[in-house]
Amino acid sequence: MEPPPKPSTALFDVYLRLRPSHHTNAERFLDVERRDQTAPTHITIKPPTDHRKRAVEKFAFTRVFEEDAAQLDLFTGTGVLPLIEGVLGPDGRPGRDGLLATLGVTGSGKTHTILGSRSQRGLTQMTLDVLFNSIGPLAVDQSCIGSVLPSVAASDVSESQLLPAYGFLDSMYGDTMSGGYNSRAQTPSRAQTPMMVGPHMPGSRRQMPRPSAMPQYPDVDDVNAPVDRNAEYAIVVSMYEVYNDRIFDLLNSPPGSGKVAQQKRRPLLFKPTEQSPDRKVVAGLRKVMCSSLDEALMVLETGLMERRVAGTGSNATSSRSHGFFCIEVKKRRRASREHWSTSALQIVDLAGSERARNAKTAGATLAEAGKINESLMYLGQCMQMQSDNQEGNKQNVVPFRQCKLTELLFSNSFPSSSTFHHGHHHHSSHKHPQKAIMVVTADPMGDFNATSQILRYSALAREVTIPRIPSTTSTILSGAIAQGGRGGPAASGRSTPSATLEELESAQQELTRLAEDVDILQLRLIEETTRRQEAEASWKAAEERAEALEEQIREECYNEMEARLEEERRRWRGAWDEEADRNDEHLDKKIDILTRSGGVTVFEDEPPTEMERLGELEDENEALKRKIERLERELQGRSPTKKQRVLKAKKWDIENTFDSP
Numbered sequence: 001m002e003p004p005p006k007p008s009t010a011l012f013d014v015y016l017r018l019r020p021s022h023h024t025n026a027e028r029f030l031d032v033e034r035r036d037q038t039a040p041t042h043i044t045i046k047p048p049t050d051h052r053k054r055a056v057e058k059f060a061f062t063r064v065f066e067e068d069a070a071q072l073d074l075f076t077g078t079g080v081l082p083l084i085e086g087v088l089g090p091d092g093r094p095g096r097d098g099l100l101a102t103l104g105v106t107g108s109g110k111t112h113t114i115l116g117s118r119s120q121r122g123l124t125q126m127t128l129d130v131l132f133n134s135i136g137p138l139a140v141d142q143s144c145i146g147s148v149l150p151s152v153a154a155s156d157v158s159e160s161q162l163l164p165a166y167g168f169l170d171s172m173y174g175d176t177m178s179g180g181y182n183s184r185a186q187t188p189s190r191a192q193t194p195m196m197v198g199p200h201m202p203g204s205r206r207q208m209p210r211p212s213a214m215p216q217y218p219d220v221d222d223v224n225a226p227v228d229r230n231a232e233y234a235i236v237v238s239m240y241e242v243y244n245d246r247i248f249d250l251l252n253s254p255p256g257s258g259k260v261a262q263q264k265r266r267p268l269l270f271k272p273t274e275q276s277p278d279r280k281v282v283a284g285l286r287k288v289m290c291s292s293l294d295e296a297l298m299v300l301e302t303g304l305m306e307r308r309v310a311g312t313g314s315n316a317t318s319s320r321s322h323g324f325f326c327i328e329v330k331k332r333r334r335a336s337r338e339h340w341s342t343s344a345l346q347i348v349d350l351a352g353s354e355r356a357r358n359a360k361t362a363g364a365t366l367a368e369a370g371k372i373n374e375s376l377m378y379l380g381q382c383m384q385m386q387s388d389n390q391e392g393n394k395q396n397v398v399p400f401r402q403c404k405l406t407e408l409l410f411s412n413s414f415p416s417s418s419t420f421h422h423g424h425h426h427h428s429s430h431k432h433p434q435k436a437i438m439v440v441t442a443d444p445m446g447d448f449n450a451t452s453q454i455l456r457y458s459a460l461a462r463e464v465t466i467p468r469i470p471s472t473t474s475t476i477l478s479g480a481i482a483q484g485g486r487g488g489p490a491a492s493g494r495s496t497p498s499a500t501l502e503e504l505e506s507a508q509q510e511l512t513r514l515a516e517d518v519d520i521l522q523l524r525l526i527e528e529t530t531r532r533q534e535a536e537a538s539w540k541a542a543e544e545r546a547e548a549l550e551e552q553i554r555e556e557c558y559n560e561m562e563a564r565l566e567e568e569r570r571r572w573r574g575a576w577d578e579e580a581d582r583n584d585e586h587l588d589k590k591i592d593i594l595t596r597s598g599g600v601t602v603f604e605d606e607p608p609t610e611m612e613r614l615g616e617l618e619d620e621n622e623a624l625k626r627k628i629e630r631l632e633r634e635l636q637g638r639s640p641t642k643k644q645r646v647l648k649a650k651k652w653d654i655e656n657t658f659d660s661p
């Protein structure tokens with residue numbers, strides 16, 4: 001099995017680090033494959049108590065570091081330097097985001113690798129050292145921080161609160177600062193380093209971290225990353241942890257400590273913001289601008305203390321949260337001093353995984369440990385997708401939106417992932433997918449099941465060699481051929497009962513392993529089923545809400561329509577009455593004129609007698625009455641507009657009636 005070719009879609013370079021085991025009398029289940037002089041890339045595992053032949057699992061990694069590997073070997077051998085170079089963006093190039101994470105079973109050495117111990121620095125401290133060392137005089141001058149801060153804050157899209165390191169440390173440690181946080185000699189000399197400071201008594205003042213008390217080894221003074229000579233740099237750090245799928249700021253703890261303060265912790269949202277509509281960011285973090293390595297280390301220690309304090313409530317022996325330390329490298333052209341561009345290097349100490357089966361049998365603790373296992377399970381799915389893709393299968397979509405952890409780890413992993421959202425770019429600095437390094441830690445004599453599970457999903461490639469169990473026919477045949485060909489006794493040793501028994505047993509063990517996988521899958525199925533049911537329930541609720549809303553809107557529309565109709569009706573009646581009045585008036589005038597003109601005519605000819613006049617008028621009256629009756633009949637049952645037209649006609653008719661005689 002050759003090391004897998006690295007396609008551009010790779011989420012991670014995956015390194016394996018083996019730790020010197022503290023299980024002194026346990027059996028070793030993991031072996032490193034050594035080929036020639038080159039660094040090893042493959043390991044094999046088999047269950048420790050298994051003396052018989054069985055399936056051997058082989059895994060490929062970018063590189064394997066054996067027990068004797070020192071912290072500095074990890075730093076120089078895992079490509080952390082290219083990560084640093086990426087965020088610095090040398091030679092006027094845009095910076096590139098980076099991710100460095102550790103994954104492993106509880107106690108396998110994740111924290112040791114990434115954050116170090118009392119006596120040794122971890123990858124984080126060495127990274128910070130090299131970063132500040134490389135930037136050197138290109139960093140914003142400490143005396144200018146106050147004036148530069150607003151422009152740096154303006155370059156932030158995450159609704160954060162930006163503080164200078166001195167302001168931050170002052171707010172965290174108050175009057176222990178008097179004497180200046182840089183004057184180490186004046187700090188009361190406690191032999192404890194902050195790494196050792198345990199949870200604080202309620203109300204006690206925190207112990208100020210002292211850089212001089214922090215490990216100075218390994219020394220990376222001679223390591224330098226290329227920088228952009230025409231640029232000015234500013235370093236901004238932030239820290240948070242993901243616990244129970246919720247994000248908590250580690251640099252903005254509520255005052256005081258202990259349980260009460262912990263309960264006050266407010267989770268932050270991972271969301272798009274006004275200035276970052278296409279890309280989710282952890283919104284509302286407190287960020288600290290650091291102008292020196294010492295400042296950055298003190299901020300880091302402060303956050304680590306907070307993580308320890310927060311963690312003691314659940315389990316003191318192991319990191320129950322995923323710790324994120326984020327170094328933002330801000331860069332702008334020294335000459336023009338325009339806007340700052342940002343590249344981020346995220347360093348992640350993942351929570352220790354527990355075996356799914358253990359969590360399952362524990363039952364009640366499943367919910368508590370569930371979130372860690374669940375998030376690591378989703379991480380496993382994403383990583384598995386990587387190795388599937390590498391095996392030349394179709395390009396699977398990495399399902400990174402399943403939980404906070406994978407979203408935080410992978411949202412930057414795809415070329416301009418803003419196209420996933422709205423199809424237009426926002427940050428020029430995010431055009432390249434991030435470069436990511438995963439260091440998997442393992443104890444070769446530790447828990448076989450837990451370790452093998454992690455190796456299975458983190459390895460870049462995996463191969464299982466099951467010893468071939470020849471079929472009965474082929475065994476007989478090979479025997480027959482051997483007999484027929486040579487005429488001697490059966491040459492194949494495979495047909496002896498003990499060998500067959502051995503093979504059967506190895507098959508049996510493979511079955512056991514597969515059964516374990518089935519168990520894990522069953523647990524996943526249960527979790528998925530719960531999620532589906534929850535989704536269905538909320539879908540149903542949403543549907544009901546929509547229905548109620550529709551009903552309400554319908555009702556409102558109906559009422560409005562009714563009101564309008566009534567209004568129209570009133571207006572029309574008004575117009576009708578007005579028109580009727582005008583007609584009456586008109587009619588009165590006509591009658592008036594007619595009466596007067598009629599009188600004149602009569603007097604000019606023979607004046608009619610009163611009786612004659614009466615008879616005439618009565619006839620006319622009769623005729624008019626009939627006409628009105630006819631018209632009224634016609635009027636019945638006509639629409640308003642028609643009636644209006646009829647009204648005019650009636651007027652005309654009346655005029656005619658009066659004119660004709």
Ligand SMILES: Nc1ncnc2c1ncn2[C@@H]1O[C@H](COP(=O)(O)OP(=O)(O)OP(=O)(O)O)[C@@H](O)[C@H]1O
Binds near residue numbers: 020105
């Ligand atoms: N490569 C190593 N060399 C020497 N000591 C180591 C090494 N790796 C781990 N250790 C020691 O083993 C102990 C446990 O390691 P560590 O705390 O790093 O485990 P972890 O994987 O972070 O565990 P958890 O998930 O519980 O946080 C520590 O005391 C650490 O110093």
